[in-house]
Amino acid sequence: MAAKAKNPVWAFLASVQLALLLIGLLASTSIIGTVVQQNKPPEHYAETWGKTGAAVIDAFNLDDMYNSVWFLALLGAFSLNLTVCSIDRLPGVIRVVRKDNLGTATEQLLKMKMQHKVQRGGSVETAAQHLLGYLSGKGWKAARRDKEDGTLFFAQKGGWTRYGVYVVHISILIILLGAVIGSPTVAKKIFKNPQFAFKGGVLLPELRSTERIFSYDDESEIPLGFTVRCNFFDIHFYDNGMPKDFVSGLTVLEQGKEVLTTNIEVNKPLTYKGITFYQSSYNDMHRPIIHLTNLTTGKKTVFPVNPEQWDATHSWQEEGGQGMLRIQEARSVPAENGTGTSTEMQMWLMDSQGPPSMFPMSYGRPVIVERPSTKYELKIGPHYATGLQVSKDPGVWWVYSGCALMLLGLYAAFFMSHRKIWAYVHEVNGGAVVVFIGNANKNSLGFEKTLAALAEGFSSKNDSSN
Template sequence: MKEQREGIVEYIWRVFSSMKLGLILLGLVALVSGVGTVFPQVNLDPETAKEVGQIWQTLGFTQIYSTVWFRLLMGLLCINLIVCSIQRFQGIYNRTFALKPPVSVSNVFSKIKAKLAGESEPLKISVQDVLKRKGFKVTINSGDNGWSFIAIKRRLGNWGSLISHISFVVLVIGAILGTTMGFKGFMMSSAGSTVPLNSISVSKGRINQDFSVHIYSAEDRFLANGERDNWYTDMGIIENGTEVLRKTISVNHPLTYRGVTFYQSSFANGASLTVDLKDQKLPIVLQDHGGNYFQAPGTELYLIAAAIKSDPQKPIMLYQVYRGKGVQPVQTGQINAGETIDVQGEYKLTLEGNAGFTGLQVKQDPGVMVVWLGCALLLLGLFLSFYWRSMVVLGVFESGQGTDGELTMGTMAGKVTGGVQQEFDRLIHDIQAK
């Protein structure tokens, strides 16, 4: 029974250490990602995603990156990379720290090789001086019939491939943390409003924080030459009835509190009005182009702002009033700043001035630092792999008659030998010249 269990473990290890499996999984990830670009995703374009056929929505094609099977696919790929990395670790470690001078000519690399004839001591000194000047760390062993050496430089370049593989695992872990423990939402709120964070619309995840957001002002500012400056939102964080933070944010200048980040993403014009209903004055804010509505309490009247002229000197609002489920307005008109009108004999309406609506993207991503770590590891791995490639030169000197003999030198080279061959040839030339 024990041997059977060991056999199963070895089989699973062998499967997940296969490069062929890694290539298959990478191909499947690329295929699924391609499908994700064809089908509109709920978190990016919810309205278009709703128009996709029900069968595709059920299969998760409109939220493909958060489906269980996509995460399973990424998990299998991560396991494959981890197993391959563990399997390669000892070999990389040995190539970096455990290489020793060869004991015979047969141990010298044969792919790139050269032979030098000369006297033992001058040749040894020349080899040592040239290699050290070129940045190699040289180790020499002396024997009865000659000597041998090994020289290594940029030894950390051996770790580039392994670090690149590990970086992918870290990136996937960061992405999974962001999708499972964080959230992404959106809020469109008017100046003067206070919005509990857990009441906003979310496209993914769940909100666990219980603080509120107060919008002091929302502005669409323009420069003196008429060009747009930026969208600005003066906002505060309210926790347990106390304001704990206040900041004005704009595009590319977000606010972060308790891991939740607020990004300025849009702006809409609005109008500030006062409703006089049965001697009760109610302040309301309506969004341009019918973005929201006001229903007078105790009535079936619905008021919207059809259009707003946001001139700070002379704001004007075109309004429409609907009754019940009617599709045709029962009252329309224009109202100027400071003007009061009667709405169907039910209440009076006064336009106070402009009021902006701010669109904020709200996001919590606990995996963002892990993702940044993965990006840093990826850059480090690529740098070590392509710009800090390790080079190993070794050789064996065999004595002939007297002090003369022959030095056989070689260097380790991968599939691309061009640059290595050129550098090796320069070393041979410098040794001969010296």
């Protein structure tokens, strides 16, 4: 009977050609996403790409390409292709795994290349009984069927590995689902809930707090549901003036109570209630600020300096009581590099450990103050605002789960095989002969050695029993 013709639309959606086309489009457009910096202000694109280039970037939403409608549509088309392809081919794989291998004609089996013959004395039934026990002892659970000319055994391992490629397909769909769930575009246009998933940022000066950030998409305010405070910002530079590293001390507050305090830096973010804060940038506020670090406890405290009240007294809380700090005197001095001027100050510091300390301090240069049982490091420098990139991605665990599943599927698909063994017991010249026949869909050379060892072991067992 002639095979039923496939629906042409179904055949197109299941085709490898469509998969290759979509993969090529996704790969090539992703290159654009690496060339064009994402989520930058409009003036950045006008300055970098010119007026026409900026217009093209805006028209095709290339400044947030991975959340654009057309890129999500490509992902949707690829998901559809992958789903239809799997549905189309999976029944054939199921038939192979569930095939009645004992129904295979012995003439066909004896023509297979991978086989080893073992001469066995005695009756076919006796040899069959010994063979069944031997295979079971080697971990091969064999089924038996008596034939007109002998007895056929069949055992297999790793049949499930044929589904490895479909596990990979499912894992890709899970990863794509996670990407869609975590897309701000989907949250806004489909879920109608911008707070479900978002990407934005905020510039937060030292000692300032915020309860909201600003969306990269349209600069709209997004409430966090809690408060974040920047306790301090610390930056170090290379000798050439380029930033070496920078750290922000953040505190999360709920209803005015501190619930979490930590430091973040590049590649070391803070995550709270599914919202992640990344150290992204910084900005000079063009005002001075004093950084005080207790070198014994590691506690850091900062005091903004009001140029109009530079000699105000600043206080902080220590374990043994209250500490106080004040600029007693300030004057301009020539800068060390010979160009311009710097500021030199006379400082006054007192805590609960004896009389106050008085010492000089220059702008931008730290000093160490030794107290009876504590050391302090003081530095006065620019007042910074930390630039935080903030995102909420509820699909990230879908992506992680999909990646883990993909590794399992790839391992099964490429490093494991479906191995089959037939053992045909029949009579030749009055004695039993056992033919071991094998087949593997991958690593046939390795399985050939396994089959040879199995046949040799059965032959040795036969010799010892004789």
